[in-house]
Amino acid sequence: MTIFSKFAASAGVALCALAALPANxxxxxxxxxxxxxxxxxxxxxxxxxxxxxxxxxAQQNELRRTxxxxxxxxxxxxxxxxxxxxxxxxxxxxxxxxxxxxxQTLEQEIQGLTSQIDAARIYAIEQIIVQYGAAxxxxxxxQQVKLVIDPGSLLFAVPEADITQAVxxxxxxxxxxxxxxxxxxxxxxxxxxxxxxxxQQRLMTAQLLQQRQQQQQQGNQQxxxxx
Numbered sequence: 001m002t003i004f005s006k007f008a009a010s011a012g013v014a015l016c017a018l019a020a021l022p023a024n025x026x027x028x029x030x031x032x033x034x035x036x037x038x039x040x041x042x043x044x045x046x047x048x049x050x051x052x053x054x055x056x057x058a059q060q061n062e063l064r065r066t067x068x069x070x071x072x073x074x075x076x077x078x079x080x081x082x083x084x085x086x087x088x089x090x091x092x093x094x095x096x097x098x099x100x101x102x103x104q105t106l107e108q109e110i111q112g113l114t115s116q117i118d119a120a121r122i123y124a125i126e127q128i129i130v131q132y133g134a135a136x137x138x139x140x141x142x143q144q145v146k147l148v149i150d151p152g153s154l155l156f157a158v159p160e161a162d163i164t165q166a167v168x169x170x171x172x173x174x175x176x177x178x179x180x181x182x183x184x185x186x187x188x189x190x191x192x193x194x195x196x197x198x199x200q201q202r203l204m205t206a207q208l209l210q211q212r213q214q215q216q217q218q219g220n221q222q223x224x225x226x227x
Contacts, residue, residue, distance in 0.1 A: 030144055032163045033151040034136065037198045040128055042168040045175045049124035052180050057117050064113040071106045074099060120180045122188040122196045127178035128171065129195065135170035139163050 040046050054061070078086045078094050094100045140148060143163065151157060188196075 031147045031149065031161065032140075032143070032145045033149050033154065033157050033161050034167055035151055035162075035164045036129075036132065037195065037202060038164050039132065039135075039167045039171060040125060040195070041199055041202065042165065043128055043171050043175065045128050045172070045178045046124065049178050049180050050121065053117065053120045053124070056180060057120060060113045060116050064110055064117075067106050067110050067113070071103065071110065074103055074106065078103075118196070119182050119186075119188060122192050123182040123186065124178045124180050125196055125199065126189065126192045128175050129192070131171060131174040132167075135167050135174055138170045139166045142166075 075086050077099060078090050080090055080093070091100070094103075136148065139145070140163075143166070145163065148163075149157075151162070
């Protein structure tokens with residue numbers, strides 16, 4: 001059983017244990033929450049690895065952007081009704097044309113470049129998460145925690161219950177740095193891919209929120225002062 005499935009199992013057991021307690025029962029010891037994705041995102045090794053991926057795979061990133069632009073330009077020729085969208089009928093009409101073959105080639109090339117970058121990031125994440133169990137156990141022991149629950153499974157928890165930052169601190173000591181170039185024959189685990197996808201979604205959401213805040217600030221600055 002991997003650390004990912006162990007973590008999920010432990011969270012599920014904790015929830016079942018809580019549900020089975022009588023209404024007037026008390027749990028001796030602290031109940032805590034920990035967010036595994038936020039733990040990894042906050043680690044120094046993760047942040048450094050992502051910066052290194054951007055540098056090391058800069059050529060792939062640039063080539064991917066170029067090919068994505070080529071794909072977009074090519075798709076415009078498929079838009080015969082001028083609605084700025086390409087539907088199934090328009091794709092079908094071009095299926096036997098050289099442009100359709102070129103489109104498929106571009107999509108395969110873009111996917112190949114994306115896979116290289118994704119693999120580097122997943123490889124880094126999997127190296128970090130190997131020590132997650134030890135880091136969590138260290139914090140649980142130090143803080144005398146009896147139950148650890150995934151915050152996503154809770155309706156409410158006080159901020160003091162969150163030990164995510166403490167686990168990140170422990171993780172930093174255990175995994176100060178990681179590699180970003182997967183060895184030959186390496187394949188990502190299913191759990192590693194799932195964690196990576198969750199992390200990417202969170203990073204994207206945070207980026208969008210930051211952009212909206214910046215736009216709002218700019219709008220406030222440009223707005224005429226009230227009289």
